[in-house]
Amino acid sequence: MGFWDRFLKIDRRWVFLVVWIAVVIPLLKPLGLPTHITPPVKKLYDYIDRMEGEDKAVFLSFDFDPSTMPELLPMGVAIIRHCFAKKIPIIVYGGLYPQFVGMAKMAIDMAKTDFPDIVYGKDYVFLGYVPGLSLVILSIGESIQGTFGNDYFGNRLDTLPLTMHVDNYEKIGIVVDLSGSSIPASWVAYAYQRYGCRIGCGTTAVSAAQYYPYLQTGQFVGMLGGLKGAAEYEELLERNGIPTGRRTATIGMDAQSVVHLLIILLIILGNIGYFYVRRRERRA
Amino acid sequence: MRRTFPLVIAFTMGLLMMIQYFIPHPISQKFYKIMVQQWLIIISIFFYVFAWRSFGLYHINKIKRRKEGWWASVVAFVGVFFMLLAGFGDRIPGGIGHFIYKYFNFDDLYNYMFAPLQATMFSLLAFFIASAAFRAFKARTMEATLLLVTATIVMLGRVPLGASMWKGLPKVVEWILMYPNMAAQRGIMIGVGLGMIATSMKIILGIERSYLGGE
């Protein structure tokens, strides 16, 4: 039995081991592969960037749970960092379902370490869960104070300077929804179509395709698709001198690139082996 | 009563639910709401009893007969017990409830046992996708070649390296996804859609009865 015969019949556990190594090594030692910025990401970044100095707030909604966390959490962290650095007021919302709120809390904790001068209540506010699903989106159009009453920590919203000033979509420059489900479409249907508030979206790589039409029609200002979108946002922060902390998405992208190339390599080698063996068998 | 009447029920319900779709009047909407949000869900609750019964019998049988690996069935029951304890036990007034809330917190159980198991099982896909691609993507026939070549191009186009090899690659990938891929997806969806409608019609008309079990 020649090399190729053995290679073709290789125990699949070797393949698993190689995949595992290909993921772990870039995580331990980031490769720093280049990141290309695509228009949907740039548009969202620029839109938020232009809000600097205006008296409107960013409303960031975390509508995902641990299953899509690897892709969506870095987006949330990057956007919060962007707002903190430019002193753009930001309202972080723990999402339409109760299990989402932990994600938002994690993102705030990860982002705020690099910004010691940020003041809770003035620069950002954290809203927790209230029941009602899409009714919440509508209700924010009337009054945030009326909808939530208190923030996540139990402070009355009419005592916090930010929410005293920002009470509905009139003072919200953009709603950014992070979700791998159909929830961004609800924000478009209720907040944008009904109240004219602009919407941005961060979604998983798999869902990105279904949201491209929203981008074309302008219903989304911009969109971050999957780990790649998050990595691009981190790259934009870096280029503009905003501290990015540990660039989780960029590092993840390294691992992803390596595994992609590994799979491609496996397919190519598999086919070389296949043709070699077949040719030899035909001769024989 | 045994054979015909269930078919009459299926026919009536099917027809009503179908017609309801074309009537925006509140009466029709209310009918829809009551059916979909209340009745059908309430009926389905009862079938959970079968699920629990079957789960219980399967594992009790293993434990009773001391079948190989019966200890694992005990573990399964422990899992059920933990979740029930955490989910309901914290309502017990007084110290016990407090103890359960502190040490068997439902959220902790969910976040540190249930969710990691779920996510890890899901992530096995990354390994299997590689082994499946290696094994199956061989240019044996024209069809197989097409499959592996498109898969390779799309994979390459999704990483930054692909774009730096050739600037046009992401555009090509987008085109493949938008046109030939979409075309086949649409074809499949139309086929499945028609097949499903035909099946539904056969159910309403009482031709398809496999769901009722044996005659």
Place this chain on the structure above:
Amino acid sequence: MHISTNPWVWIAAILTLAIYSFLYKDNPFYKFAEHLFMGLSIGYGAVVLWYNSIIPRLWNPLAHGTSPSRFYLLIPIAIGLLSFGIFSKKYSWLIKYPLAFSVGAYAGFSIPVTFEASIFEQISGTILTKQMMATPWLAISNLIMFVGVITTITYFYFSKHHKGLLGKSARTGIVFLMLAFGASFGYTVMARISLLIGRMQFLLHDWLGIIK
């Protein structure tokens, strides 16, 4: 290195490793995790069913409700109870009533919905519009789409022999199917790797603290 001191994180990490051990071969650790997982999910489902379905849909309206229409809820309860007939040999046929009720209702419900979602949407997306022919390139692309849709549908043509024109068309349909399968396969790889990265970050960061 900052190894986690949170016992819960340790539990999560051990369970994660137990599942991964399956990749090597079946072993008692995997078997433990597998059975624990099934047990937990059965318990979790029961708790969720209780708080999200039974309490709000049955208990609250019946025990605390005031509207007279709440007694209508007794009808689905009665229908549901019929399914317990299966526990006796004599009355096992009673289960056909709840089955016929649910399956019939869903069948009727799904007919128009399937028309709208998987047939109309797809057809109106395939018929060319002015915008779809704005440039020659777009026009060609959309014509390819048209050919793809038609030939794929002919592959699913069952009542005629696949020869002659139909045979050629069906074979072209297979070409499109294979292209699409390849594309979706390649497209999904990314998301699956993200999941693995997420788990690895948990192990290396949250648990072992090797990476910052």
Place this chain on the structure above:
Amino acid sequence: MILFILFSTITVKAFDTPNDGGGSITIKAYNVPETVKKALVYRKTEGDTTYTLAGVMSILSYRYVDADSTIKNGKPYYYRVDFYFPDTVISVVSDSPGIAYAQWYDKSKTSSLIFLIVFSTLVLVFIQLAKKDPEGLYIRKIPALDAIDEAVGRSTELGKPTFFVHGLLGITDAGTLAALTILRRVAKKVAEYDTPILVTNFDPIVMTASQETVKQAYTEAGRPDAYNEKNIIYLTYEQFGYTAGVDGLMVREKPGAIFLQGYFFAESLILAETGHSVGAIQIAGTTAKEQLPFFVAACDYVLIGEEMLAASSYIGREPVMLGSVKGADWGKAFLMGIIGIGVVLGTVGAILQSAGNGALMNVFEKILAFF
């Protein structure tokens, strides 16, 4: 003064929102200059002295649907819209009040209704024709279904059990019903060959139906005594818990043939790869188009989409079933005809339009709007 004339051409109309259950009025503005920055809608009804804010009108469509909970059917509502320009605000009042009604028929769904009638007529006619003349009914080869006997046979030769793994959707899914039909065939073969079978379930109702189906198949094969209810097992109702359980069973029982039938999600490849690793011959079938690539890559035979739904006709070969397949095929021909006509009209229309004749294009767009 010129500006004022420009603004004064704005008109606002309030009317009952069509095709709904009432309780909603649509307000639409016409001739709005593009310089408008914002438009607010105010509402007043009989007895009110002042207008109250109803909502913000979209400045893309100039349309606002007022579905406030206070709106009652049959009562007149008056509307005023304030248009905010960079330097001024113009208020326009609707010419007549809007009155909400509930409709008994949704006109926007006429196209669905027509197709429904055409399609059901086709299916019914062909079922009737098939009943009258069962000769000459044909169904094309579906290799994955032909392979069932071979798979069970091979499994028997190896002395290994046969696995039947249900998908994750309930009995209301057409794919699940098809899976039950396939299960019946598999179980009959298993009973004839006298080999063990294991059916795993995600849905409790499907489990109950599977038990009935397998029992029936054993009876048909003349071996009702060999039927054992314990071979149709329920695992759990959690996606990956189910996956973990099935994987565990596969590596421990080492089946010779595995049937993965029904609607699967991301777990499809985990199951199929594990099944392959134990050396089983695998026949998969699903209507989940996202999972088909993985089954195609990892399984020996795959029922692609509608092929699965045709299983009941293919296996049973009853005239009624074959007739319905024929009817559905004619439905396909009808749809393809429509797509074809649409493409021809659209293309010719576009060519004529660029030559200065837009009449055909108008006809085409009317047809398009129908969908």
